[in-house]
Amino acid sequence: xxxxxxxxxxxxxxxxxxxxxxxxxxxxxxxxxxxxxxxxxxxxxxxxxxxxxxxxxxxxxxxxxxxxxxxxxxxxxxxxxxxxxxxxxxxxxxxxxxxxxxxxxxxxxxxxxxxxxxxxxxxxxxxxxxxxxxxxxxxxxxxxxxxxxxxxxxxxxxxxxxxxxxxxxxxxxxxxxxxxxxxxxxxxxxxxxxx
Amino acid sequence: xxxxxxxxxxxxxxxxxxxxxxxxxxxxxxxxxxxxxxxxxxxxxxxxxxxxxxxxxxxxxxxxxxxxxxxxxxxxxxxxxxxxxxxxxxxxxxxxxxxxxxxxxxxxxxxxxxxxxxxxxxxxxxxxxxxxxxxxxxxxxxxxxxxxxxxxxxxxxxxxxxxxxxxxxxxxxxxxxxxxxxxxxxxxxxxxxxxxxxxxxxxxxxxxxxxxxxxxxxxxxxxxxxxxxxxxxxxxxxxxxxxxxxxxxxxxxxxxxxxxxxxxxxxxxxxxxxxxxxxxxxxxxxxxxxxxxxxxxxxxxxxxxxxxxxxxxxxxxxxxxxxxxxxxxxxxxxxxxxxxxxxxxxxxxxxxxxxxxxxxxxxxxxxx
Amino acid sequence: xxxxxxxxxxxxxxxxxxxxxxxxxxxxxxxxxxxxxxxxxxxxxxxxxxxxxxxxxxxxxxxxxxxxxxxxxxxxxxxxxxxxxxxxxxxxxxxxxxxxxxxxxxxxxxxxxxxxxxxxxxxxxxxxxxxxxxxxxxxxxxxxxxxxxxxxxxxx
Numbered sequence: 001x002x003x004x005x006x007x008x009x010x011x012x013x014x015x016x017x018x019x020x021x022x023x024x025x026x027x028x029x030x031x032x033x034x035x036x037x038x039x040x041x042x043x044x045x046x047x048x049x050x051x052x053x054x055x056x057x058x059x060x061x062x063x064x065x066x067x068x069x070x071x072x073x074x075x076x077x078x079x080x081x082x083x084x085x086x087x088x089x090x091x092x093x094x095x096x097x098x099x100x101x102x103x104x105x106x107x108x109x110x111x112x113x114x115x116x117x118x119x120x121x122x123x124x125x126x127x128x129x130x131x132x133x134x135x136x137x138x139x140x141x142x143x144x145x146x147x148x149x150x151x152x153x154x155x156x157x158x159x160x161x162x163x164x165x166x167x168x169x170x171x172x173x174x175x176x177x178x179x180x181x182x183x184x185x186x187x188x189x190x191x192x193x194x195x
Numbered sequence: 196x197x198x199x200x201x202x203x204x205x206x207x208x209x210x211x212x213x214x215x216x217x218x219x220x221x222x223x224x225x226x227x228x229x230x231x232x233x234x235x236x237x238x239x240x241x242x243x244x245x246x247x248x249x250x251x252x253x254x255x256x257x258x259x260x261x262x263x264x265x266x267x268x269x270x271x272x273x274x275x276x277x278x279x280x281x282x283x284x285x286x287x288x289x290x291x292x293x294x295x296x297x298x299x300x301x302x303x304x305x306x307x308x309x310x311x312x313x314x315x316x317x318x319x320x321x322x323x324x325x326x327x328x329x330x331x332x333x334x335x336x337x338x339x340x341x342x343x344x345x346x347x348x349x350x351x352x353x354x355x356x357x358x359x360x361x362x363x364x365x366x367x368x369x370x371x372x373x374x375x376x377x378x379x380x381x382x383x384x385x386x387x388x389x390x391x392x393x394x395x396x397x398x399x400x401x402x403x404x405x406x407x408x409x410x411x412x413x414x415x416x417x418x419x420x421x422x423x424x425x426x427x428x429x430x431x432x433x434x435x436x437x438x439x440x441x442x443x444x445x446x447x448x449x450x451x452x453x454x455x456x457x458x459x460x461x462x463x464x465x466x467x468x469x470x471x472x473x474x475x476x477x478x479x480x481x482x483x484x485x486x487x488x489x490x491x492x493x494x495x496x497x498x499x500x501x502x503x504x505x506x507x508x509x510x511x512x513x514x515x516x517x518x519x520x521x522x523x524x525x526x527x528x529x530x531x532x533x534x535x536x537x538x539x540x541x542x543x544x545x546x547x548x549x550x551x552x553x554x555x556x557x558x559x560x561x562x563x
Numbered sequence: 564x565x566x567x568x569x570x571x572x573x574x575x576x577x578x579x580x581x582x583x584x585x586x587x588x589x590x591x592x593x594x595x596x597x598x599x600x601x602x603x604x605x606x607x608x609x610x611x612x613x614x615x616x617x618x619x620x621x622x623x624x625x626x627x628x629x630x631x632x633x634x635x636x637x638x639x640x641x642x643x644x645x646x647x648x649x650x651x652x653x654x655x656x657x658x659x660x661x662x663x664x665x666x667x668x669x670x671x672x673x674x675x676x677x678x679x680x681x682x683x684x685x686x687x688x689x690x691x692x693x694x695x696x697x698x699x700x701x702x703x704x705x706x707x708x709x710x711x712x713x714x715x716x717x718x719x
Contacts, residue, residue: 002436002610002650009612057284058378078435079642080611082283248634250620251657277617283638283654285619288630295697297704305711313707339702346705351626365628373621373630387624388631395633429585430636432618432654439577442585443618443638444656450626473622473633 003039003072005052005080012036016053020176024185028138028149030130033183040072042098044126046178048076051124055083055094062092062109062121066099092121100125101153106161111171120188123175128152130179140190149184151177162192218263232256241447241476242266246517247273248377248396250446250475267398267517274518285373287431287440291450291473292351294426298477301352302420303454309349314425315477352422353452353469362454362467383509390492390512394485395473397515405491405505405515406484413503414491418470421454425477449474451482455490458497468497583673583683586690587666588655594689595665601685602678607668610642610650613660641667649674 006012012035019031035049043051055061061083067073074085086092089108097103103123112120135150136159155161165172165188172188186192219226233240233256243255247270255273262268298314301307313319356362366387374389381389394402409416428448431440451472459465470490472482491505504510514520587595617635624631640654641663651671653663673682 002644005611009614057282075436082435245634249617250634250636254637254658277635280637281614281616282635283616283618283640285621285632286636288621288623289633291622291626295700297700298707311709312704313709314704315707337703338706339699340706340708342701342705343708346701346708353625365623365625368623368629371629373632375619375632377632388629391622391624391631392633430618430620430656432638434640434652434654436642437652440581441652441654442581442588443636443654444585444588446620446636446656452626469625471625475634 002079003037003076005037006049007036012049013053016049019183020050020053020185023176023183024142024174024187026142027140027185027187027190028132028136028143028147030132030149030179030182030184032181033178034181040070040076042066042070042126043073043076043096044098044178044180046180046183047096047098047124047126050176050178050183051077051083051094051096052080054122055081057082057084059093060084060086060091062086062089062095064095064097064099064103067096089121093119095121095123096126097123098126100127100151101155103155106165106173109173111165111168111173114171117170117172120171121173123173125151125175125177127177127179130177130182130184137193137195138186138190139193142187143190159192159194162186162190166191218261227260229253229256229260232259238477239264239266241474241478242399242481243269243273244475245478245481246270246396246398247277249273249277252476267521271518271521283434284432286443287433288368289428289430289446289448291424291428291448294349294424294428294448294450295445296349296424296426297447298425299349299422300420301422303352303422304355307350307352307355308345310343310345349424351452353454356421356454356467360464360466363458363469365469365471381512383512384495385508385512387489387493387496390508391471391473391485391489393512393515394488397485398517398520399478399481399484401515401517401520402488403480403484405511406487408503409487409491409505414494414506416453416470416487416490417456418487418490419454420483421452421469423449423451423479423482425449425479447476449476449478449482451479451486453483453486453490468493580670580673583686584653584666584670586686586693587653587669589693590686590689592659592662592665594686594692595662595669598682598685598689599665599668602672602681604668604672605646607643607645607651607664607671609664610644611640613639613641613664613667615639615658615660639663643667643671645671 016033016035019033023029023031033046033049035045037045037048039045039048051061061077063073063085077083077085089095089104090110092109095109103125109121109123110119112118129150129152131150132148134148137146137148139146169188174188175186177184177186233252236259239259240252240255243259243266244250244252247255254276255269258269258272261272296309296312298316299309299312301311353362357364374386376389376392381393408414410418426447427445429445430443432443433440453470455468455470457465457467468490470486472485472489474481474485488505488511492508492511494501494506501507616638618638620633620636621630622633623629636656637658638654638656639658639660640652641660642650642652643664644650649671651667651669651674653666653670655663655666669682669686672678
């Protein structure tokens, strides 16, 4: 039984796009995202909304182990987005991560090329919580001074991975962070430290 | 120093209203319908679809109406509309061999399986203006005849030559990704598939002129029309959710196979080489010109010296698109006031210096 | 972008379904409405609202060689689910969303073996009209085929 997509494809996709764009423009600051979707588990409504809005026949998508194990997820994404699914993270335009604690190292994804740095993989995390005002310390473009945001759950050594990612600027991956009802952005230009 | 100014909104609004009136023309004359354009200006619609790179006869007809018959303006409208639509994917490659032929002629062989079928063509008309068309009357129905037994099978002329190994084979399909210049900018040297895409959407006049130049000695190809076929071809698409080829309907296409000068080397025996053209609708001139230029652009691949414009990839591909061309040409109409002020001041200064120099030379001569 | 492969060799069931889809694609909206009027149609909900998009038509170099991108065709698609469960799909050239939806409903009904004969009977009129058009076009084309007569032989 195929789950439906956006009720109002044009406006719902526009609203999701706007939220993601604002999230990446102001890294670490959560935005509301309530797409009203009921996708097959373990796809979350927020992951599905980002996929429906940003992926299409030209953007290969990599699914983490949890998502790849559920055939209904692949069927849902194929039907609603037409996106080709790839088993190679280095080929992915987007990587959907339902279990961020077990996310593969950021270095396994595509970092982009010097001529086209935008062809790097964009990872989309389904976190359990994004809490503004505490946790990791963020600084850089789009942030006045510094800001704090707590993300859970994260893989071990994530802050070190982000530092390595940022060191390769302008190459490197970008992250769209989702949690129930919200989305935040962590572009490659943001400096992240523990405190 | 310059002053930034605004204004003209009212003038522009009024210009649009005047344009709408001009488009309508004399109100005593009946309004042109999209269906009339689609049916009775079909070849113009075919051209807009081919250069707009979007097969949708009703849309092309509407664009022509809105553009007051200006082909490039109509192509602009079609291409702009196309950017608002999502792409579902690529079709299964079209099988022109399975075409329901409406017209099929060959200049290389008189007798062919399937025969020489003239179809609806201007080729044998005497080009005398028919004033009876000015009076709207009924058209007599076309003649009918029993189709030949072999009418259904129209094997390719190029295949007949290939049976004896006399003509080069088409480059094989190895499943490699196909370049798309609407997705990524053209990088030179461009492969043949990209060149054909560019030529297909290129301006018919420009491609025709280049094709003509190859015949007049600017690139020696000695072409023959192996075959032209016009007719309907089924289009199919494999949606991800179904996993089998869904028939979408049929499109009208024109295909031209040019048979060109043979080529041999020490190792390989001489064979005829080929040029290929394909267009939407019944666009024979375009398909033929495209095939001539396709062959010319293969000069390097075939070890021929690149000496003429039609053989020069960068020249051909950079200039064949009517929209790109008109964009740059017509942009000259936009205000260039500041640039021109700078030019004006420079010219004035240079003139002053010139006059001073002439005066001082004249004074020197007077003194001597 | 790689053109879609033709997919696995379709079994007899798929070929028949493709034939009905082709018939619906060539039919007019009125013909599909008439066909549905002859059938008992349960209510249908949209799995995805009918949508117009593009398919890139790919030709082959030389007609039989490596693919190249010729130009896009406008395509409208619909996906519905009937109240009693079966899903139906349609993909057609053009921008007619209601026509695509009607065809998707017919596709859903056709997939039920119990309904198949009735669906095909309902579409018989459209099929007949399409066949008559094809035959007439073939006859008109045939009249323009050249019959060569030998006027003189070179040996004399």
